[in-house]
Amino acid sequence: MKAARKLSNVENxxxxxxxxxxxxxxxxxxxxxxxxxxxxxxxxxxxxxSVHEMLxxxxxxxxxxxxxxxxxxxxxxxxxxxxxxxxxxxxxxGKVAAGTPILAxxxxxxxxxxxxxxxxxxCFALEVSGDSMIDVDINDGDYVVVRQQRLAxxxxxxxxxxxxxxxxxxxxxADHRIELRPENKRLKPIVISPDDDFSILGKVVTVCxxxxxxxxTTKEAEDGDLFPE
Numbered sequence: 001m002k003a004a005r006k007l008s009n010v011e012n013x014x015x016x017x018x019x020x021x022x023x024x025x026x027x028x029x030x031x032x033x034x035x036x037x038x039x040x041x042x043x044x045x046x047x048x049x050s051v052h053e054m055l056x057x058x059x060x061x062x063x064x065x066x067x068x069x070x071x072x073x074x075x076x077x078x079x080x081x082x083x084x085x086x087x088x089x090x091x092x093x094g095k096v097a098a099g100t101p102i103l104a105x106x107x108x109x110x111x112x113x114x115x116x117x118x119x120x121x122x123c124f125a126l127e128v129s130g131d132s133m134i135d136v137d138i139n140d141g142d143y144v145v146v147r148q149q150r151l152a153x154x155x156x157x158x159x160x161x162x163x164x165x166x167x168x169x170x171x172x173x174a175d176h177r178i179e180l181r182p183e184n185k186r187l188k189p190i191v192i193s194p195d196d197d198f199s200i201l202g203k204v205v206t207v208c209x210x211x212x213x214x215x216x217t218t219k220e221a222e223d224g225d226l227f228p229e
Contacts, residue, residue, distance in 0.1 A: 013061070019044060019117075020054050021063060024074055030137070034074040042136045045157070045205055086116040090145055096126040096159055097167045112143050112208045122148040125208065126159060126168070132182035133157075133168060142209045144168055146202035157204040162190065163197050168204065 013021075023043050027035040037055070041048045055074070058064045067073040089111040112125050125143045136157070138144060144159065152158045154173040159166060160180055169180035169190065178192040192198050 013063075017054055017058055019115075020051070020058065021076060024064070025076055027137070034072045036071055039136070042157070043207075045203070087113045088116045088119050090114050090119050090123050090125045092125045092127060092143060094126060095129050096144065097130050097165070112145065114145050114206060114208065118206045119145060120147070123205070124148065124202070126166075128168060132184045132187050135183040135185070137209070138168065138183070138207050139209065142207050144204045145206045145208060147205050148202040150200055152200050152203050159201045159204065161197075161199045161201060162192065166201065171200070
């Protein structure tokens with residue numbers, strides 16, 4: 001974990017703008033490059049036009065710089081110290097496949113601490129197994145935090161049940177066709193047929209990654225810091 005830097009206050013930032021700055025910083029720390037607008041939209045589960053608007057506001061406030069019409073040029077130029085945020089414990093109830101669907105084991109096996117702004121409504125977490133969502137930084141061993149809901153829009157990342165098995169994928173709906181699409185170019189989408197027993201368990205609202213020391217299960221918190229300096 002990097003040493004703490006001297007940080008400025010963020011009284012002029014909204015919680016959503018703070019989340020964008022955190023996402024940019026975390027992405028660059030992991031990948032070594034700045035995220036694209038589309039990648040930020042997927043990380044934050046919002047639409048690209050909203051990301052464009054927030055980046056414009058952050059640039060006006062002097063927190064980021066960008067080069068016009070060039071991808072991956074976002075740079076955080078003003079340090080920020082996030083407000084003390086309220087967190088809530090979200091129960092981890094088992095595993096979900098990010099590859100071949102497997103059954104989610106619905107019993108509480110731990111908890112993850114999540115920003116209360118993100119974990120609104122009834123939420124649960126599942127440990128990810130597999131690599132089919134790696135292109136949106138959902139990796140094997142990460143925890144997806146899911147807001148329980150039966151409906152979702154095309155383009156949402158969801159946890160869905162198909163014939164009694166659970167999987168995390170991007171939902172695609174066009175006309176009468178429904179697909180669960182992986183975010184891994186090596187893999188093919190799952191096409192939902194009229195005969196399938198299909199339902200949506202909820203929408204993924206955030207990912208608790210082992211690369212983010214602020215996101216820990218209760219067991220990990222008891223065992224100590226996973227990311228010592």
